[in-house]
Amino acid sequence: AMEKSYVSLFLLLIVISCALAKDAGKKDSKDAMAKPKLPQTLSRGWGDQLIWTQTYEEALFRAKHSQKPLMIIHHLEDCPHSQALKKVFAEHKDIQKLAEKFILLNLVYETTDKNLAPDGQYVPRVLFIDPSLTVRADITGRYSNRLYAYEPSDIALLYSNMQKALKLLKTEL
Secondary structure (H helix, E strand, C coil): CHHHHHHHHHHHHHHHHHHHHHHHCHHHHHHHHHCCCCCCCCCCCCCCCCCECCCHHHHHHHHHHHCCCEEEEECCCCCHHHHHHHHHHHHCHHHHHHHHHCEEEEECCCCCCHHHCCCCCCCCEEEEECCCCCECCCCCCCCCCCCCECCHHHHHHHHHHHHHHHHHHHHHC
16 A cells, blocks of 8 residues: 555645646736637647557557557646647657658547656656567656656657667667
8 A cells, every 4th residue: 555655645736736837827827818729730830740549559559560669658738747748859850860760649638557657657757668568667857856857958868769769779679
C-alpha cells in the first residue's frame, strides 16, 4: 500500500507544479483566445506534416511491421512544460525531418502499459520502442529523477537520442 501512496503523491506534485506554472502564464491567455482554434489533428501541434498514429496498439503494430522504431510523447494540453517542449519540437527542422523515420504517437492520456512509465507518469516524457516492441529504457534525458523528461533547452539531446534510437536499430537487426 505504501508504494501506491507514493505514486499518488508524486502525481499530485506534478499536477500542482503544472497548475502553478499555469497560473504564472495566465496573462498571455488573452492573446491565445484571439486566435481562431484550428481543428485538432492527430499531431496535436507536434508536427502537422508528419504522420501520427491514433492509438498505442496501432503504433505497436506499425512499428513491428514497418521495422521502424516508435517514438511516444506523453504530454498534456494545459501543462506549460508540455507546451514549451511542443513548440521547440515543432519548430526544430532537423527533428521534424528525422521524425519521418519513426512511427509517431503523442498521447494526452496514460495507457495501461506499465512499460511506458518506467519511472512515473509525468509529462512531458518521450520514450522509444524498437520494432521488436522493446521499450528502450536506456535512451534517457538528463534528469535522474525523471529519466524521460525533456525541457526545451534539451532539444539537442532529444535530437541525438532520436538518432541513437535509429542507429542501434541498424546494428541490432
